[in-house]
Amino acid sequence: MATRQRADTVTRLIIVRHGNTFDAGDTPTRVGARTDLPLSSSGLAQAANLSAHFRDTNFLAAFCSPLQRTRQTARxxxxxRPHAPALLVLPFLTEIDYGPDENQPEDAVIARVGAPALAAWDNDAVPPPGWHVDPGALRAAWAGLLVRARALGPDATVLIVTSNGIARFLPDVVDAAPAGLDRKLKTGAWGCVEISGDRAAITEWNLRP
Structure with missing residues (x-):
């Protein structure tokens, strides 16, 4: 099984970041909500690895963003799965808008906002100036999705495919997470939130098949 077994009954959310949109030799950029790239060759391979990893997981529900990189990964x-659920689009799962840094290489982003601002984003999810993101709204949306998933009942497993800028707000709305958790979910990586009663905990994070 892709997720570990436990004696008690829980609802599980499998949080996946889409696969690569750039390959070796490409110049990666800050790909946000306004840049709808498909998966690259290596991203398609990551999606295939995720598919193989979760082939025995019975998903009751599945959500992704409108962006094709998340839809390709989720599909x-x-x-x-022979009886997979319908893939539903949730707009809040769309990547953030990087404003003037949208689709810019990392050295240009650092030159504009400075390394400390990027460190605040990476460590504390504080957006640099000029980025279009509402942290409070994203945290509320994640909290609402946890409530929605809890209503599916015990032993339900839910697939959620999103982007790095969105996934990093999830740790703020759970009751527990591993010490030293890196907010940045790597491409083609996944984590698990387990909901038992009124308690939600991140039990795994940043794992690749």
């Missing part, structure tokens, strides 16, 4: 995972 690859669900394709391994």
């Amino acid at each position: 690859a995972i669900l394709a391994a």
